[in-house]
Amino acid sequence: MAILPRLVALYEREGFSISSGLDASLSGTRHSEFTFLFDDTDSLTGALGIALKEVYFLECLLGGAYRPKRVFGVGSSFGWSSLAMALLLPDSKHAVLELGDEAFTNEWIGRVNTMATREGLPLTVVQGASPVDTAATVWDHLDGGVDLAFIDGPHNPDQVKADVAAVLPFLTPPGAILLHDVIAFNLVAAVREIIAETGLMGRMLHATPSGLAVLHGPDWPEEARLACRCFGANRWAPVMLDHFRDQPADFTLGSELL
Numbered sequence: 001m002a003i004l005p006r007l008v009a010l011y012e013r014e015g016f017s018i019s020s021g022l023d024a025s026l027s028g029t030r031h032s033e034f035t036f037l038f039d040d041t042d043s044l045t046g047a048l049g050i051a052l053k054e055v056y057f058l059e060c061l062l063g064g065a066y067r068p069k070r071v072f073g074v075g076s077s078f079g080w081s082s083l084a085m086a087l088l089l090p091d092s093k094h095a096v097l098e099l100g101d102e103a104f105t106n107e108w109i110g111r112v113n114t115m116a117t118r119e120g121l122p123l124t125v126v127q128g129a130s131p132v133d134t135a136a137t138v139w140d141h142l143d144g145g146v147d148l149a150f151i152d153g154p155h156n157p158d159q160v161k162a163d164v165a166a167v168l169p170f171l172t173p174p175g176a177i178l179l180h181d182v183i184a185f186n187l188v189a190a191v192r193e194i195i196a197e198t199g200l201m202g203r204m205l206h207a208t209p210s211g212l213a214v215l216h217g218p219d220w221p222e223e224a225r226l227a228c229r230c231f232g233a234n235r236w237a238p239v240m241l242d243h244f245r246d247q248p249a250d251f252t253l254g255s256e257l258l
Contacts, residue, residue, distance in 0.1 A: 020035035082123055
């Protein structure tokens with residue numbers, strides 16, 4: 001289910017342009033792989049949207065029989081991942097927490113909600129913070145349960161652990177939690193701690209530019225697991241990465257999560 005043209009068109013109808021997925025080997029920087037929002041003159045955001053390849057991963061994960069009905073998110077910024085998820089799951093309920101502590105993200109809370117309404121998408125961006133507002137948001141907008149969570153808030157170990165701990169009581173089988181920027185922000189150790197403490201299974205998506213991680217229980221469907229293996233959650237991805245580039249001393253792939 002290819003939603004990218006429709007997703008880009010949502011922003012173009014608002015008068016904005018999107019740049020996403022520019023190859024790092026051509027641009028000289030890995031940041032070009034992620035999503036930038038432009039007006040007529042310049043880039044508007046420092047909080048970049050998920051990469052083009054990560055949108056494709058979501059399409060592979062959610063485009064078949066695996067159709068979570070209640071989707072919770074932490075972090076919306078200008079709505080790129082939130083709207084992508086809503087386009088992929090238009091029959092599900094979506095609620096995303098956004099702190100909105102700066103003028104840009106604060107403005108986009110209302111703008112994304114307006115865009116979703118115009119498109120007929122069941123998405124609500126709620127101004128609030130995880131973990132303190134997680135429970136109220138889930139009860140108010142998702143009937144007290146979460147089938148899939150996408151966490152893309154502040155990228156530090158304590159925050160990620162707190163975000164997962166807040167949503168975990170609401171996660172219903174066969175639920176899963178997607179964590180953005182795990183490898184990019186050296187959060188692998190924190191994810192290992194979460195796995196050890198919760199008993200969840202973990203998968204590192206080495207083929208995603210941010211190094212997404214997926215946490216799930218033993219009943220997660222095979223179709224969803226296959227989508228993860230397609231994006232580097234397999235034993236050979238770390239081997240190939242080691243083969244093609246020197247690994248910095250402070251950089252770990254966490255292949256033992258597989």
